[in-house]
Amino acid sequence: MAKDITKILVTGPFAAGKTTLIRFVSSEQLLSKDVKATDGLARFKAMTTVGLDFGILHVDETLDVHLFGTPGQSRFNFMWKVLSRGALGTIFLVDSSSQRAIDEGKKMYQYYRNKADTPIIIGATHRDKEGAHDLDTLADELGAENANIIPCDPREKEDSKTLVLALLQEVIESEVGGEQEEWVDDFELM
Amino acid sequence: MSEDEVISDKKKPSFKHLGILRQAISKAHTGNIRYETVENEEIKMNMLLGNLLSDSMTVNGLKNFLTFPCIGCKFTVECAEVNSDDVAFNVDNTLNIQCSGDDSQEAAAPPIVLTRVLNTIHWEDEVLIQLKESFSQLPPVDVKMVPMHHYGYNDTLTYLTLYQASLKDKGFTLANFFDERPSYISLEQQVKVLVLGYCLDLIKPKAATKKTQKKNSRRLGIVNRILNKIREI
Numbered sequence: 001m002a003k004d005i006t007k008i009l010v011t012g013p014f015a016a017g018k019t020t021l022i023r024f025v026s027s028e029q030l031l032s033k034d035v036k037a038t039d040g041l042a043r044f045k046a047m048t049t050v051g052l053d054f055g056i057l058h059v060d061e062t063l064d065v066h067l068f069g070t071p072g073q074s075r076f077n078f079m080w081k082v083l084s085r086g087a088l089g090t091i092f093l094v095d096s097s098s099q100r101a102i103d104e105g106k107k108m109y110q111y112y113r114n115k116a117d118t119p120i121i122i123g124a125t126h127r128d129k130e131g132a133h134d135l136d137t138l139a140d141e142l143g144a145e146n147a148n149i150i151p152c153d154p155r156e157k158e159d160s161k162t163l164v165l166a167l168l169q170e171v172i173e174s175e176v177g178g179e180q181e182e183w184v185d186d187f188e189l190m
Numbered sequence: 191m192s193e194d195e196v197i198s199d200k201k202k203p204s205f206k207h208l209g210i211l212r213q214a215i216s217k218a219h220t221g222n223i224r225y226e227t228v229e230n231e232e233i234k235m236n237m238l239l240g241n242l243l244s245d246s247m248t249v250n251g252l253k254n255f256l257t258f259p260c261i262g263c264k265f266t267v268e269c270a271e272v273n274s275d276d277v278a279f280n281v282d283n284t285l286n287i288q289c290s291g292d293d294s295q296e297a298a299a300p301p302i303v304l305t306r307v308l309n310t311i312h313w314e315d316e317v318l319i320q321l322k323e324s325f326s327q328l329p330p331v332d333v334k335m336v337p338m339h340h341y342g343y344n345d346t347l348t349y350l351t352l353y354q355a356s357l358k359d360k361g362f363t364l365a366n367f368f369d370e371r372p373s374y375i376s377l378e379q380q381v382k383v384l385v386l387g388y389c390l391d392l393i394k395p396k397a398a399t400k401k402t403q404k405k406n407s408r409r410l411g412i413v414n415r416i417l418n419k420i421r422e423i
Contacts, residue, residue, distance in 0.1 A: 006412060025423060059419045063412060088413070135339040135346065148335045150350065158358075161420055165357035166335060168417045173334070175410055187395050189205045189324040189388070 003064055008167065009083055009090040010053070010069040011112065013104040016093035017125045017154030018069040019053050024160040026055025026067055052079065080108070084116040089167045092122045093154065094142065097129035102141050109142045119170035122149040123163045203228050205324055207255065207263035208389055214265050215240045215301065216391040225255060225263035242303040252307045256385060259320065301390055305343040308382055321381045325388075326365040332356060334392040343386060348379045352387065358421055364393075 010018045023029055053069030068083050084090065090112050095101040112120055124138055133141065135149045150166055152159040207225050214223060218240035226232055235251040236243040242252060313321065333356035338346045355370065356362045364384060371380060387393040 004412060006416070025420065057416070057419065059415050063415055065416055139337065139339065145340065146337060148337055149339070150335075151347075157423075158354075161423060162354045162357060164420050165417060166353075168413050168420070169335065169357060171413050172410060175413075187328065188209045189321075190327055 003062055005064050005066060007066045007068060007087045008164070009087040009116075010067060010093065011080070011083075011090055011108060012093035012123075013095070013101040013108060015098070016095050016101065016105075017123075017152075018093055021091065021093065021123075021154040021160045021163065022053045022055040022067045022069050024154070024157045025057055025164050027058040029053070029055040052083070077108075077111070080111060081115065084112065084118070087116065087118050089119040089121070089171050090116060091163050091167050092120050093125055093163075094122065094138070095126045096124040096138050096151075097126040097132040102133065102138065106142050109144055113144070119167060119174050120147065121163060121167040121170055122147050123152045123154070123159075124149050125152060125154060127151045127153065203259035203261050205259055205321060207260050208385065210263050210265045211255070212389050212391055215304075215389060219265065221266045223251075223255075223263065223265045226261045227254065227258060228261060230261075241301065244303050249303065249307060252303065253311055256307060257311050257313060257317070259317065300341045302342050304389060305341045305386065308386055309342075309344050311382075313378060313381065318377055318381055321385070322368055322377065325381070325384050326363070326368060328364055328393075328395070330361050330363050330396040331393050332396055333362075333387060334394070336390075336392060345379055345383065348375050349383045349387070351375060352380075352383055360418065360421065361396075 010022055012018060052071060053067070055067040055069075057065040057067065059065060065088075068087075070079055070083055092105070092109055092112065094105040094109075109120075109122070122139075122142070122144060124133075124135060126132060135151065139145050139147065139149055148166065148170070150163060152163055154160050154163075210223055210225075213219070214221070214237050220238050220240075222237065223235045224232060233251040233254055235248040235255065236245065237248075242248055333353045335353050338349050343349070351372070352367055355367055359366060367384075368377070368380060371377065384393065
């Protein structure tokens with residue numbers, strides 16, 4: 001029997017935790033090439049991903065989810081459009097303690113919001129670092145005032161799972177959002 | 191003019207009246223909520239297109255409404271034909287209202303008045319327990335995520351905790367939420383986000399969500415299978 005394959009995109013500027021998230025939610029990780037950062041990013045992060053991260057989550061015998069992580073540097077932006085095509089949704093990770101990452105993230109976020117017609121959930125990472133922006137400020141700086149932003153640490157497996165679950169919930173809501181929701185009268189407190 | 195009404199047992203005042211507020215907000219009603227306190231005092235709150243107004247009578251009434259159980263409560267639609275185009279917020283967050291013939295029911299603003307009042311109220315221990323027991327008896331729920339940081343609510347962390355817990359458990363109930371309370375969150379913080387989520391209809395019975403989803407079966411079927419798999423990881 002042919003398998004259904006669906007795709008989730010994990011994106012965001014450098015050093016946000018994309019590789020880590022994909023590692024936690026994949027059954028197998030096929031591609032990821034971390035190399036020593038040599039440009040201006042070297043003082044923020046020793047190793048960085050070139051090419052792309054790719055992991056597969058085997059859901060069951062008839063369904064796989066392909067998780068694509070885009071490289072975080074803007075010089076790879078030619079890949080954003082290709083990778084976002086046909087995705088179920090996008091997880092957008094951003095280091096909320098780095099002004100440089102947020103500035104870079106704004107361009108990326110606007111790109112995905114305008115070009116990719118799929119739900120996006122934002123994960124605000126590095127919340128434990130000094131200077132981490134609060135969610136309201138982060139939303140303003142990304143130009144994401146109406147987006148759902150979830151504080152998270154992708155190094156924690158449960159946080160990584162939460163982001164994927166939240167994205168899937170957004171997908172469900174975007175599917176049924178145009179319809180009249182059921183109203184249940186007996187959902188009453190005693 | 192139409193009315194929704196709940197009446198509690200006079201011997202046992204309840205929080206059933208929160209259902210009236212929930213309905214008025216969700217259905218973007220315009221009119222007023224009148225309720226009777228245990229001291230037989232009648233209090234009135236004004237609403238426009240599902241938003242509580244910021245006049246002092248409404249704000250004080252809301253404080254009482256959320257803090258104490260009550261006996262009877264009803265919502266009266268007085269001016270159902272208000273268009274959101276005819277609504278303007280002044281600098282001091284009060285509202286200008288003009289009635290017109292248009293029947294648009296679009297909500298005008300986030301629930302700032304509700305969140306501001308919730309930020310300030312406190313419950314007696316006995317009332318907290320009553321609210322906890324009431325919420326615990328609700329059937330399994332889904333919790334909806336919204337950008338709470340724009341609503342002026344100052345405890346987004348507890349709401350996120352509720353949301354995350356609901357995502358991870360297919361049969362999540364509010365009793366589970368209380369049972370798994372982390373030490374850094376108080377019972378009052380939990381009850382507050384439940385009152386907020388309940389009144390804004392962000393907490394819904396699971397059965398209602400499933401009925402809606404049936405209509406979009408294939409794609410949603412795939413998404414639900416992935417959801418279940420992720421929960422198991």
